[in-house]
């Protein structure tokens with residue numbers, strides 16, 4: 001059995017017993033990426049808090065949000081340094 005076939009079998013198992021998602025990335029308090037331990041499928045949370053599949057488009061959007069947050073954080077840190 002090759003890897004692709006194994007993934008298909010795992011997907012089938014997941015569709016029966018449900019995915020076993022674990023947190024792989026936290027962007028904001030409400031925006032997180034999860035990956036299934038079993039089949040490797042990636043999902044994220046939408047504005048309503050529901051799990052939706054993580055598309056390449058969403059990944060790019062989230063990367064943009066992450067960049068803004070990181071920039072904001074580093075700006076805050078710089079301000080603190082300037083005060084101290």
Ligand SMILES: [Zn+2]
Nearest residue numbers: 014019036039
């Ligand atoms: Zn799965």
